Amino acid sequence: MSQPPAVRQPIPVGKYFLERKKISEQQLDLALKHRAEFGLKLGQSLVELGFVTEADMVEALRHQARFPCIHLTRGLVSSHVANKLGEEVSRRLRVLGLNQIAGHTTVALEDPSDVQALEELAHILATRIFPVYAEPSAIMANLDLVFGQPKKARAVPKPAPKAPIAPIALVAPAAPAPAGTLLRRVVPQAGAKKNVLTLVGEPQASVQVTESEAVPDERAVVERVRGFLQDAFAQNACDIHLEARRADTIIRFRVDGALREHSRLSSAWAGQTIACLKALAKIDLKSDEEHGAEPGAGHDGKHEVEPASGAGAPTTEGSIPFVFKDEQLELRVAITPSLHGESLVLHVVRNDPHRRSLRELGLGNEQLVQLEEALSARGGLFLVSGPPGSGRKTTLHALLAHLDAPHKKLIALEERVEREHEHVLHVKLDPHTSPAAGLRALLAQDPDVLLANEIDGRETAHVLFEAARSGRGVLSALRVSGAVETLTGLAHLGIEPYLLADTLRCVVAQRLVRCVCPDCRAPIVPDEGLRTLLGFAKDGSAFFEGEGCEACHGSGYRGRIALFEVLRITPALRHELEKGGEGVALARAARADGFITLREHGLFHARAGQTTLHEVLAATPRA
Template sequence: MMLPETLREIIIKSGFIKQEDFDGAVKSARELGKNLTDILIYRGLISEDVLGQLVAEYYKVPYISLSKKVITVDLLRLIPEEAATTFRILPFSKTEDTVSLAMENPLDLEAREFVKRKTGMKIDIYYVTAPDFTAALGQYKKNIQDAFTKIIEENVEKSIGKSGDAVTLGADIPVIKILDTILEYAVAERASDIHFEIMEDSYLIRFRIDGVLRDILSLPIAIHPAIVARIKILSLLKIDEHRIPQDGRFKFKIKENYIALRVSILPGFYGENIVLRILPESTRPLALEELGLIGHNLNFVKQNIRKPHGMILVTGPTGSGKTTTLYSILNILNTTEVKICTVEDPVEYGIKRVNQIQINPAAGLTFAAGLRSLLRHDPDIIMVGEIRDKETAEMAIHSSLTGHLVLSTLHTNDAASTIPRFLDMGAEGFLVASTINLVIAQRLVRKLCTSCIETYKPSEEQLSYLKNFLEDSELTHNFYRGKGCAECGNKGYKGRVGIYEVLEINESMRDLIIKRVSAEDIYKEAVAHGMIPLLRDGMDKALGGITTIEEVLRVVRE
């Protein structure tokens, strides 16, 4: 958000910021797509309190700092967290008929009307800075944590010592409350997976948040059979089967939204371990820009997904966001003029107007068999969850040669290695060269928390190490890190974004593929024609304050 001219004049005339420093911050805000007020604060050009008072003066409302205020549960109940986040508003005080409201944008009439309708009270408007507001949102999370701890403690006591068969244990009210609370807390914490791990002396619950596992709580071992039974009941699995792995799925309602959970149960030495993958059904596919595709990479992808036939391959290790990228591309291509069919393992999200098939190898429905059947359904665009073998590779090539656009994934470390991998599966070089249009290699890195991001100067030892990855001119840039706050669970990171390596197959590249050259030769040719290496894209995002250099190196070197 850029500032109105009048507000700029107020800030400049205040004398706190020099004109050249202000202009530099404006340029950075445009380049990074960030709020100008955030840039001014992050660079230390002006204190948050002083800037808040100047902006409040412009809006002609009082300024409020929420950093030291404890907002009560009663106040937070006036406005749901979702609405507070959407409108960027927070109640911090009230009288009998008036609520004091902190707003990032005091001119937002829609937000004002919402609060009046929701509370039936008069409102006093105050201005709050963006970082201060984001940090104050942690009050909602604190209340969730307190409620989570209280419910777990109360119901664990009630459930311990109860006996009965598995069905009885799984239907026990305290056990139901414990599992429901864990699921609700996982969603509130933005977890992608929930791990229930039975050990010799503890029953550990862990969440995977932003790609990293975190210990959440430890339950008494005695409650393990009841939790397992409850999940099996919900997933319609065999309750009395404890010797073999089982997979299932169930839905869970939180407020007005349904959450789908994919269940994997695996027998271990001390008992059955469970992993739940959370699949929010209301999640919309992200735009390519939101995924982290920018500049040349974004242009390459946009140009190639509009081609009527050929193959687009997305590559990377498990958990690198390949399926999310494919779903985003499908969402762009999903118009009334085309028919889209997919073969997946498993189908993670339902897409309207798309014919999605889940493979079932036990019944003979493999990727290759599913792809062969789909070709008789007159598709324009086909997505194959993964190309694992020669038969699937040959079917994918055949599909693209017969006028279809084929999207799929492979497991390789970089874009250039995808070509030799395809050839190693037995595909003919001239067919691979004539069908593959684009290869996208990717990883996911954690994003810096915008509430606690700060600049720092690396030590001489760190700078010496960074010379291996950065140009000399880049070593004088600002470096960013997250110091940790309530909003990000004191991790310094919140959310994830992709880093990419996009290889477009041109004529010179096709000649190399036919000659079956090495991945190294393909890489050199691609860089010569403008491909941005994975590490370079990550470093650009780190220098831009989106992630950190340490995080980029962590995922690229895995």
């Protein structure tokens, strides 16, 4: 009987990380225990626990074991070789056959040092094995492309060695525990990095769950939470919605401003999932227990949550700090009761150390020149307008950074401090203090530049105008649709025409639109109806739309860009303001000075192939 071909004997990675002081002896011991408990490879456990990153693993494999590391795409996979290995073996070992040349089969593995797996592969294929490393998520995604999605049972998200989410050790119960015990099962993980959380659950590919289970296993619940959170982060979602419906709970991600469905949870899963998120956010669950409900109950029909009435139901809030791929993040959790149970919104706050300058915002060349000229004047009010989620805060902080200078004192008053500047005095608004009162108090601190997060009413508007009139530079935002509309909006807040004309320097209005996916964009010819709605004639310009691909999750869009209006208060416009001019007269004066509207800026980006005409139409009012 012939022996299977010999395989290479790779070198383990534990010593590699110890020698380079990437991990401590204590962390290695924890990883070894975790590996034994959950049946993982050592590298998987190190990544799962947050002690090393996936990039660290790549370097370890390159330097310690000299394994090739590839970026796995569908074009590298031979269906013949993959099918020869078979779906059952491929999914069980989490490997993918790539090609077969001169008696050697190249196989992608998440752990090329797994000697037993290599020997089994060599025996099945009767060839020598050339192991290469590929990201586990890429292996699983390509397995689904080759063999299709598993049909019989929906697997709990696999333990791809992605960077951990948020530090938690889960003590597995001998039998499924009720939802209320999940909070008590969550305990701090010894030896983990400070202020970093890791969700540790049952990671084996053989663990399968179905939505029909009445009481899901706790470890499977944590794996499910880990799975959809990591998917959301990988897709760059800004919000994660868990919405209670009559039959189930739907999970949706807001990506590039649009919601897309990710998955659905049955009643039993929804209660456990909500309890897990409450535990991570350290939200007090006593109110649930006082009403005789398990934490997260109210979705199974036994503890129906009364629908809100009047001004709306109270919302419970908390937060979960964590690290994803070496990036410090925070999940802000807002929970509210609805007709069929509790619904959650998880808002992702990214601590981006790179603050955009004015030149990086995406302003047109003429708009940038106008804005910089306005900012060169001493004092005055600068406003940024647009709806929530339009990027106003990013623009405000770019303006603040532009005005920063060693001889100036800058103060920023905000409800939440998300962007910190080194030379700015950041002040968090007391929730029991009105913005106007807070601003008055800060004026005693003798600022040269003052930033207020938003004008929330007449009192705040008057305080800011008086501050700007005294020679200070003042930055703030207003929720109106456009730059010209900002002028009429201020008049409605009771700002006198003379004060408006004398104090206001510039208004920036903005919107965010989705970008065409560069991987699947294709030229289109807009029909006459669309051109009419957008107000332009056929001019031979090329326009593009995305057809939908894996990179954009079938949406045709990837990323967003900003559209801008920059309205500088010129002498002609100041004259109209002093006369108390209305919207039409103000718009006419602005156009005479070269004012570019949001729609015109959007059509410029559409002609450049950066966004679609439908996005421009949806985001901009017609001038």
